[in-house]
Amino acid sequence: MAKVHGRHTFISLGGDDLSTFTNTSEITRTADSHDVTGYGADAHEFVGGLKGGTATMGGIYDNTASTGPRAVIEPLIGQTVELIRQTEGTGAGKPQDKATVLVTQYVETNPVADMVTWSCEMQISGTVDTTPQAA
Structure with a gap:
């Protein structure tokens, strides 16, 4: 198995490529946990529930007026938009x-x-599509 360097990561938010301004990003996937333990049990029993998650990204501030992180992200606070993250860079498969x-x-x-520096926090809404990149 080959190791992958993070410098190849591509990330966009709301259709704007923020890769050159970003030096860290993370997607965390979670699931609800429900306690279904009944009387007489010696230990807890759990079942999974709805999935969810969060995403973060950050980097060195850049004051580029129309494409920098401040110009792109600040107007998006409180809105739902598309996040795309390609951990190995762009390419088919x-x-x-x-x-x-x-x-x-x-x-x-x-x-x-x-x-x-700057950072951005996001709440995942719905499912994460993990389909590999198309040709």
Whole structure:
């Protein structure tokens, strides 16, 4: 099995490519857990429920007026848009995660002795399409 470097990752939000502004991204998938333990049991029993998840991304701030992270993400707060993440870059057969997400947060961090950074948090709405990229 070959190792994959993160520098090839492609990520877009609402149709805008944010790859060049992003240096970290994550998709977390979750499932509800329901306790179905009955009387007399010696241990808990659980069944799964609805699936869900979150997504995050962040990077070094760029003040490009029309395509930078602030210009793209801030107007999307509170809206549902498409998120596409290709962890091995673009190409036929390579993995891809595509989901509708609710943009819940955009943060800019300004340390005194370092670069300004940004981050974005999203709530996955519906299922994540993990179909590999088409040719």
